Amino acid sequence: MPLPMLSKESDKLSLFKYLEGVFNDLEQQKIALDQSAIVAFTDTKGDITYVNDKFCEISQYAREELVGQNHRIINSGYHGKDFFTNLWRTIAQxxxxxxxxxxxxxxxxxxxxxxxxVPYLGANGKPYQYVSIRFDITKQKNQELELKQRTKQLEDFCFIVSHNLRAPLSNLLLLTSMIKESDSLEDQRTLIDKLAKPVHILNETFNELVESLQIRQDVDIKKEKLRFDECFQKTMESLNVDVIYPDITIEGNFDKAPEIHYPKKYLMSIMHNLLSNAIRYRSPKRNLKVELESYLKNGEVHMKVKDNGIGIDMAANEKKLFGLRKTFHDNHDAKGFGLFITKTQIETMGGSIYAESELEKGSTFFVQFHKNESYERN
Amino acid sequence: MKEIDTLFLVDDDDTYQFIVQRTLSSINLVKSIRIFSNGREAINFLESSIGDPNLIPDVILLDLTMPIMDGWQFLENYILLKPRLGKRVHIYVVSSSVDPSDVERAKNISEVSDYIVKPITKQKLISLLSSLS
Structure with missing residues (x-):
């Protein structure tokens, strides 16, 4: 609309009409914005002066709880200090x-x-208030994070193929070429004996690779109602604990949460891997004692497995604990696969696992079997 | 061709230890070889050998993935020890990892002369060792 000239009395009426039109347009734009976006106004200190309904809805705060508060009220602590310094520097300019x-x-x-x-600038060119317009991207962001995690898992797979298969394979290559070059029968015999170990490692590594690949195809794996004590009993039998390790005490206490809806194969495998992990890393200085316990936390079934083994230096190994690349102790049999498989199974079902440990005292593994629904917004 | 006095092999794989030892003894380029199954053992030995240059190696073949102390941790500790060793040591990372981030990381450590992907064949060992002597 062109601005009318105010030379005549009649022009005042057209000005009034013009302004009415402008206000009407603004009102319509505000309605359109409020319908689509999360909107807030703050003053130059970041104190909230206005929020729209969508802001209240997504933040779960009532309008009265927000207006007058500093915007920090919804800070999640996720972004570093630099992030907000940069933000404020930009808008303050x-x-x-x-x-x-x-x-x-x-x-x-x-x-x-x-x-x-967007800063609102005063006559002096300086901001006097800010408007923030936001769109909910939680779903996309979660998908992005999940995709990143998948990519990371795929990368991990390349590392096993390259590293864990290459190591025994290159030994085999070198040994076979040595056998070929050797002209003494006895010497060839010695070399042939050396083939057994890398072949065995190759075979085991391959089997474990196949097992962990299968987990990924198990997206629609059947869940069933399981009793912890029954699965525990079966795991103990398969590990043959009583016979092979008579000095080891393994106790299960499942009174607090006796049952779970979960794939049987996974629960058995999780118990099996956590127990054999505890057995493998028991301390030579004391008899191993392992306690398994199921319990409820935030309404969800959890399990913890506590041992008095040699422990893990968490400061040095926390990030690698459930990875594929390493073992943490001077134990040549340990290939460090079990915990990776366990983690993959648990994460496939939406759960999580973490450990607490102290060197020479022991380790405790905590398993949350399912996604905690109350913290999900999808 | 001058012989190399001492070579350290730091690797937890006993089959590989056997192979390297045997290959080295067949090519006569190294007088003595010491084997360590992880970085900690090698660092401990180096620490206790300070002041005795005869015990300090000329060459270290270093694996990355090892229990207790891996190759990276070894290098961190080695860098701290280096000024007190009083001898030029050539460190070669010999690993099964083809992860570009490992290769890049090793290249950025000036103490590492080169990054070799396993298997390290007899020919590779010969060309590597004769370039030093």
């Missing part, structure tokens, strides 16, 4: 900032928003 932010709702859950912050 009167420039537009946009990016992805993880915020925290009132119940402690997290949500991701694509955010654009």
């Amino acid at each position: 009167g420039k537009v900032w946009s990016g992805e932010i993880r915020n925290r709702a009132k119940d402690g859950s997290h949500y991701w928003v694509y955010t654009t912050i």
Whole structure:
């Protein structure tokens, strides 16, 4: 609309009409914005002066709880200090900032928003307030994070193929060429004997690779109602604990959470791997004692496996604990696969696993079997 | 061709230890070889050998993935020891890993002369050792 000239009385009426039109347009734009985006206004200190309904809805706060509060109220602590320093520097200079932010709702859950912050500039060119316009990207962000995790797992697979298969394979290559070059029958015999170990390692590595690959194809694996004590009993039998390790005490206490809805194959494998891990890393200084316990936390079934073994130096090995590449102790039989398989199985079912440990004291592994629904917003 | 006095092999794989030992003894380029099954053992030996250059090796063949102390941790500890060794040591990383981030990481450590992907054949060993002597 062109601005009318105000030379005549009649022009005042057209000005009024013009302004009415402008206000009407603005009102319509505000409605459109409120329908689509999460909107908040803050002053230059970041104190909230206005929030729209969508802001209240996603943050789970009432309007009265937000207005007057600093915007930090929804800070999730995910982004570093530099992130917000850069944001504030940008908008304080009167420039537009946009990016992805993880915020925290009132119940402690997290949500991701694509955010654009536009400064309102005063006559002196300095911002006097900021408007932030956000869109909920939680779903996309979670998918992105999941995709990254999958990619990481695939990369891990390349490492096993390259490393864990290459090591025995290159030994075999060298040994066979030595056999070929040797002209003494006795010497050839010695070399042939040396073939057994790398062949055995190759075979075991291959089998474990196949097992962990199968987990990935098990997306629709059948869940059933399982009793922890029954699975525990079967695991103990398959490990043949009583016969092979008479000095070892393994106790199961499943009173707090006796049952779980889970794939049987996985529960057995998780118990088997955590127990054989405890047995493998028992301390030579004391008889091994392992305690398995199922329990409820936040309404979800958990299990912990506590041992008094040699422990893991968590400071040095935390990140690699469930990886494929390493073992943590001077134990040549350990290939460090078991925990990787366990982690993959648990994560496939939406759960998680972590460990606490102290050298020479022992380790405790904590398993959460299912996704904690109250913290998911998908 | 001058012989190399001492070579350290730091690797936890006993089959590989056997192979390297046997190959070296067949090519007569190294007078003595010492084997360590992890970085910790090798660092301990180096620490206790400070002041005795005869015990310090000329060449170290270093694996990356080892229990107790891996190749990276060995290198961190070695860098701290290096000024007190009083001898030029050539370190070759010999690993089964083809992960580019491992190769890059090793190349960025000036103490590492080269990164060799297993298997290290007799010919490779000969050309490597004769380039030093």
